[in-house]
Amino acid sequence: MQSAEPLEPEVLAALEAIDATLHGEPVDPEHAELAELALILRDERPVPTDAFLARLDRRVQDRFAAPARRTRSWSWSLSAHWRASATALTALAALIVAVVIVSGRSHPVVNGLTVGPSRPTVGYSSSSGAGSGGAGSSAGATSSSGAASSAAAPHSPASAAPKSLSAAPAPREGHGRDLTQSARLGLQARAGQIAPVAQEVFNVIGAEHGVVLSSHVTQATGAPGYATFSLQVPTGRLETTLNRLSRLRHSRVTMREDASADITSHVDNTAAALAALQAQRRSLLRQLAATDVTAQADRLQREAARALAQIDRDQSELQRLRHRVADSTISVTVQAPPIVHHQHHATGGFTFSRALHDAGHILLVAAGVALIALAVLVPLGLVVVLCAWVWSLVLRRRREGALGPS
């Protein structure tokens, strides 16, 4: 009997005596009793009947064809069950990964934080309708400045404001507060993709019935691309517009800021002052109609003129405030790395150094992909191996539990 660790001589001698006995060899008289016990134990072993051996022989010769069906179907159904479970788990895992990826793309990451549709609470309902204004999209990616008025602008709440404002406050939406809203968006475009991104910005603003107040796009070979846009959209479409700008095909979001300010008191004060001035002017005009004294009439006329001028200023201010509430501003900044033209790309043709460079690049990318795959697969594999090991231990313990306490 072989062993990796040394056994005590007494143990070794006894086991060798047992083995010798079982092989029909003589043993030391010292172990005669042990040898006799071994022989009795060997003779006591159960012996199969000839009928059973004949049946078993036939099954083996048939290669377990027919009688095997019951066991095979059981094991097959078990393995099929496991296969179905594994397939379902794999599909579930793939679904979860897909959902995570899709949700990750729909909520761009800004400085490590996911920017979702949440924003400062305002009292305006968000409109998700996407019109097909298209105005501004023809401004071109190299436009420099100017207030490019959208053709759809008349449809905006800002343009719906009355030209001559009354002192009565306009009906307020939402929770009855006048809020101004603005946003800043930073985008990172791929090299050489400034113009397509600019075009996408124009398209979004046109579709959302907004206005490009100003734009500046710079793209030159070897230099970083840069573009800025000052945009104005109906406040009801601000959220939709920001979401669409965040999902442009050629860029990703690097920064987003939302800001809001409550100017309700300012609007109310201006409206109240305007109402008072209008009442004062009406009073002055009535006095002017009633007086016969020239000097008094002159004074009343001057006061009425001053009141009228102040009314004009307050009306302008009120209109400006309501425009600020009805329209929101968006400041968009787009940056792109410089376009790098490799010499061999420009010249074309095949050279050994170019092939070597490309091969190195491909190997580098492949190594990176392999590293990422390993980073995922190795921990997963360890977990699987650990689970399999634990499961085999549990299974063994369960089975040996059938033997009862040792």
Next chain:
Amino acid sequence: MSVTGRPAGTAEDSWERFEALYRETRRDLYAYVCSLLGDPAAAEDVIAVAFERAYRRRRTFDRRRGEERAWLFGIARNAALDELRRRKRVATLATEPPDEQVAGPEDGAEVALRRTAVRAALGELSARERELVALKFGAGLNGGEIAKVLGMSETGVSTFLYRTMGKLREACDAER
């Protein structure tokens, strides 16, 4: 007949290897399983299942993990333990000898007494000790093969067997 040391080849070759293994081990396997279950009829079913499983899995046998005999006895052990679990009963070694095992008239009175004492002593062993005895003396496995089947070290098996034999001898002496 040796079935070890032959490289895995065609399907027919693997069948021949399996058949040789079957011829070599069927009686040993029966002795072990019948001792473990204590029920010849159940043992026959388990043996058939074990050989069938071994036949189905014969291509997955990995020689680096042990010899074929130990591999086959491992399969049979799992099948027998599953059977025991299904029947919700604790394994007991057959302490009553089969009819053909009864001492014949040619045996002397002393030998008959000795055999009776051994059977009684076997009943006093634990299930694991009886399993070890069945593997060693019923199936005729060597220490390395028993270690593979039971998942123990070879030294552990040697020590376990030595102690078990000591217990058996003491129990036999007490019976006489």
